Amino acid sequence: MLGLMLLLCAPMFVDLVCHDAPRAEAGVISYRGWGRLTAPVELSGQWRLVWLGHDGSAIPPGATTPALVPGQWSGLAMPDGQRLPPSGLVSYRLILRDLAAGHYTLHIPITFAAERIYIDGRPVAGAGRIATNAAGTRYDLRSHEISFETNGAPVALRIDLAAFLHRDNGFVDALIFGEAQPMRRWIALEWMKDLLFHSALLLLALNALVAYLFRRQDRASLYLALAALCAIPGTAILSYDNILLLALPFLNFTAVLALQYIPTAASIGFFLAYSRALFPRETPRWLFRVLLALVGAFFLAQCLAFSRGDTLLASHIAVAWPAVLGFTLLGVIGIVLRAVLRGRDGALVFLLGIAIFTIFSVNAALVWSDIVPDRYLLGTASLPLGMLMLLFSHFVVVAERWTLAIVAAERINADLRELIEVTSAITSEMQLDTLLARIVEVTSRILNADRSTLLLHDERTGELWSLVAEGLTTREIRMDASEGLAGHAFTHGEVLNIADAYADPRFNRAIDIATDYRTGSILTMPVTARDGRRLGVMQTLNRRDGRPFGEDDVTRMVAFAAQAAIAIDNATLFAEVVTSRNYNESILRSMSSGVVTLDRDAGIAKLNAAASAILGVPADQLEGVDARALLASTNPWLLTEIEAVAATGERKLLIDVDLVTVGERVIATNITIVPLIGENGPAGLLLLIEDISEGKRMQSAMRRFMTQKVVDQVLQRGDELLFGTACNASVLFADIRNFTTMAEALTPRETVDMLNEAFTEFFEAVAANDGVLDKFIGDAIMAVYGAPLPTGRDPENAVESAVQMLRALHLLNERRGGRALPPLRLGVGIATGEVVAGTIGSPKRMDYTVIGDSVNLSSRLQDLTKGYGVEVLVCETTAAAVAGRHPLRELDLILVRGRQRPAKIFQVLIEPADEALLDHYQRGRDRLAARDWTGAATAFRAALVRDPADRPAQLMLARAEALATDPPAADWNGVWHAAAK
The missing domain is CATH 2.60.120.260 (Galactose-binding domain-like)
Known part of the structure; x- marks a missing residue:
């Protein structure tokens, strides 16, 4: 061209x-x-x-x-x-x-x-x-x-x-x-040459100015227009005749010369800026600054000379003009040459145009500066031709860029259509795999890429895995979330555009080896949700034309990554909604209580299977029915309660009320009425119906004092275990020491809070060892092990519960100490033997409990812990069962009210005791048995030397000393029994 x-x-x-x-x-x-x-x-x-x-x-x-x-x-x-x-x-x-x-x-x-x-x-x-x-x-x-x-x-x-x-x-x-x-x-x-030259300049300026006015971001056109306009005065003066003076005959020589030198210097500065704006990435910053400084120095020198009115000085400064022009245009040629080597649009044509213009303009400058005679080189006549070539090359660049812009706009329109289709698919397609496969396929097509991959982050394993991967023969790929380019993009949130993946040390070649693929150019970016969460990574591999991915590719992929994030979020939300719905449905199906929801018009919106069973009618026959019409004849009192809750918005609990079912059956129920609140206010009511007929009451009572495991076993065995049976069991009584004194210093609320805090720990200790919490007795609890079903290790479970209670009490006292509260102390008594277990009470109120000699003995042992100054006392049977598993000390013989034979009692040592103390104590007991009162007293004194605060040793010493002072009669057994009382 x-x-x-x-x-x-x-x-x-x-x-x-x-x-x-x-x-x-x-x-x-x-x-x-x-x-x-x-x-x-x-x-x-x-x-x-x-x-x-x-x-x-x-x-x-x-x-x-x-x-x-x-x-x-x-x-x-x-x-x-x-x-x-x-x-x-x-x-x-x-x-x-x-x-x-x-x-x-x-x-x-x-x-x-x-x-x-x-x-x-x-x-x-x-x-x-x-x-x-x-x-x-x-x-x-x-x-x-x-x-x-x-x-x-x-x-x-x-x-x-x-x-x-x-x-x-x-x-x-x-x-x-x-x-x-x-x-x-x-x-x-x-004249024709001059006309052509100045017409070319004017056309170039007007064309560029119009382009800028219609597209303000096109700074290159603005700079070119200014360069051409500033060049016109100087060239008009040095044309065939002085066109400037023909148009403005009143100008003096100083003004004419100023219009020749100063705008011409500005022109080359604007032309330099034009070249940089045309190819910004190819313009080294240092080169631009050096050339701009050179032109600026020449411009300022001329301005200084004319400010003094010294045209002779200005003409001498103008000798440097060919050098300034030459260096600047050579720099511009270097910039354009780099653009050609990088394949920029229109760079080759512009290089030819600027090269011809440079040759002709530098030649003219040398002639006009009288450095080279007119008869040498090309003279000044060729300058219009150089300007014409520059004008034509600029038009080619503009035309090519506009053509590319139109093509890009058409491509963007196609991309937008694809985005609209993908967006429409997002709103209608909830199958995540299908939707994301579509997004990945469209991304590859629009970016002209060989294949694309979408990797999601697995929070459980800390890995990235290929949810959608084009061209893979394997089912999925997994990698560490910090590994490779994908891991770097995910962990740092950066977009990576790599022209040669193998030249980047972060690239993981193992994936290529595993998939038998060669990655060249690669574009990787994180997929980020709207709230900033990184969901995964999108990768696009190998443009089909062999070129690296550009900025437009990055922009397009950002759009599709955003769509992928929306799709993942929507599909995940949909899955969560479905899961939540199924979960709620499962809860409603598994509930033994009936659930009925009413809409704002009192229509029955939903009811679960339990409600359907309680009311005695299938759910599909009640849904949509007006509850007011249904209740008006059978349960008008309930309709009144429903209307009251709807009016006040306050929930209501109805205890042990008779409800007439659809089949005219009367059942005892607990009914809770709760208002439902939506986004726009009241949305209806919820009725929770609990059937408390005899069977239900029994199950409810069982669950209050038995673990679910025991309840299930009892229900499988039938009712014989609930209504009275004899069995061997261990009974535990635990009492908080000095509670009455402590309660006097507390408010009622503080007293209740203290008991709840302690009893919570005690209940956990009972439940953890297969115990049944029988009842709370003021500041004490009663627990049973082995009733109604034995476990084979009931004494061990009872003692283990006592040990856990004391350890939990130690931690509780540490917390109370931090709140400046006094510590709590506990006494525990455990007895094992035959008891009678069963439910006792009326049909509307019954409890499961045990009675028998062991119950009385365990309560007596709990009381004796105060006198003996110990924490846990057990009977002889219990001690025999746990011997070898817990350290024990035989303390004494006691005679329980109602019994004829004394019973041995034992202390359970929570922490390992001093062996020497235990030896002295046992020796003292043996001496008492041998009626050696003095020897017994000596042994107990030795025990107290080891631990002066040992309360049992103190009691035994007092007994030995009393016997030594007043020896008993010959009937030793009677004396011992009396002492045991």
Whole structure:
């Protein structure tokens, strides 16, 4: 395309000037033998320069020297050896000989000087005001077209130049001369070049400005428009004629020069910004800053010079312009070259355009700065062509990007359609596997990827597992949640776009090995719920075109990851709702109490199987029935209670009331009426109906004092265990010491709280050892082990319960101590023997309990713990059953009321006791049995030496000392029995 553009525009840049024409020598050009000037020629070569003077110059006016045109006079040597200064008034003179008779036209280009033109001594044109000093000189930067006729005689051409305000002097460009007709064609072509050049600049600026106005985020177009607009004043001044002065003839030389230098410097700065905005990722920050600083320094230097009104200084600073322009454009070429290597859209065409523009513009800058003569390189005529190529390349870039934008928009529309379909599927599809497979498949298609995978986080195992994985032959993949790129994305919440997975050390190759797959590019991102929870990871592998994933791919995948998160949340919520519903249904089905719900209009909304059984009617016959009509005839009192609860919004409990069922059967029930509250206020009522007929009462009573395990066993055995049976059991009495004294210092509420806190621990100790809590007796409890069903180790269970109670009491006292409360103490008595167990009471109120000699003995033992100062006392039978499992100490013989034979009692040692103390104590008991009262007293004293606070040893010592003082009669057994009382 660029080649075609060059071909179409090439005729406009054909050089019509004949460069083989004779050159001037010693101020004379002869066209003898040349013929007619049918093509324009350059009046170049050696002219004769006449020095006309400069205020303060030592060179005498009228001195002459040869001078090259084009070229500057500064530094030329005069006949006396002096060098011409850069400022002054000079006269260029040339004789044209051997011209054919006819009409001719002479073009004198723009010079930075005041001018007067003479032909054959006759003034024909001029610009500005000529003087021999800067104060009297005024510039008017215009070119000249001078027409004249000759009859073949020599023509004397004289051009006077006064140069003081600019570093340039003489002629920068060659003078063009020829017959009128060829010159008109050449002049028209030059104007056409200028028109093309400035039209290209203006079109470029307007096109870019319009693009920016319609798309404000397109900063590149804005910078290009500003660059083109700022370039127009400088190029307009240095065109075929000074177009700026043609439009604004009132401008003085300082203003014209300022409009040439300052906007031009700004133009290259904007062009640099344009290139960066066009290819931001390819523009190194350091390069941009260096080039911008270079352009900025040139711009500020020019502004400083013009702020002082020093046009001569400004013209000297302008010598650096080709270098500034060249370095900047080379930097831009480097930026565009990087864009080409990275495959950016339109970069190659723009590189060609900017390269051609750089060559032509730097060439023109070198010529305009008088660093390179116009006859070398490409001259200035090629600059419009360079601008045209830049304009065309920009249009190509814009067209390609807009085309891509349209394609991207169409693709986005397709993506949106896919998202809408997926979103619709989310609202209708609750099968998580099916829905997520659809999302993964769409993600792969839209991202043009080979395959995609969705990994979910398993909180139980701390792993990521493949819920949906395309292309896998295995059922699922599992990995640690911190392993590989997926683990990194999940644990850190980062999006990872890796062009080469194998070059990243975080990549786990084991998955590729296991699946026989080669991962190249990979895009990984966490799937995050709306509340910030990370649900898993989505991965997309290997674009089918071989390119790495881009930013657009990341954006699309973010959208689908969000959809996946919504799908997972919705499906999970749906599963939870279903589970909760099934759970609630299971609860309702398993409840022995009937549950009936009423809506706001008193219609029966739902009832469970128990309610259906209690009321004696199938559930489907009652659902939707008006409860008011149903209850009006059979249970009007219940209807009144329901209406009261609906009116007040306060729950109500009805105890032991008779309910008439649908089948006219009367049953005893407990009914609870509870208001239901919805989002918008009252939503209905709930009735909880408990059948407390005789069988139900029995089960209810059993559950209050038996564990569920025992209840199940009793129900399997039938009623014979409940209504009276003899069995061997262990009975435990536990009493809180000094409770009456403590309660006097407490409020009733504090007393109840203290008992509840202690009894909670005691009940757990009983239940944990297969005991049945018979009753609470004030500050004491009674528990039974082995009734109604024996376990084979009932004494051991009773003693273990006592030990656990005391240990729990120790922890409880630690907590009470932290609250500045006094500690609690406990006494426990345990007796084992035959008891009678059964339910006792009325049909509406009954309890299960045991009676017998062992009950009395255990209560007596609990009382004796106070006198003996111990915590646990057991009978001889219990001690025999637990011997070897718990440390014991035989304490004494007691005679229980109602018994004729004394019973031995034993202390259960909670903590290991001093063996020496136990030995002394037992020796004292043996001495008592042998009637050695003194020896017994000695043994008990030795025991008290080991533990002065041992209460049993203290009691036995008192007994031995009393017997030693008053020995008993011969009937020792009677005396012992009396003492045992």
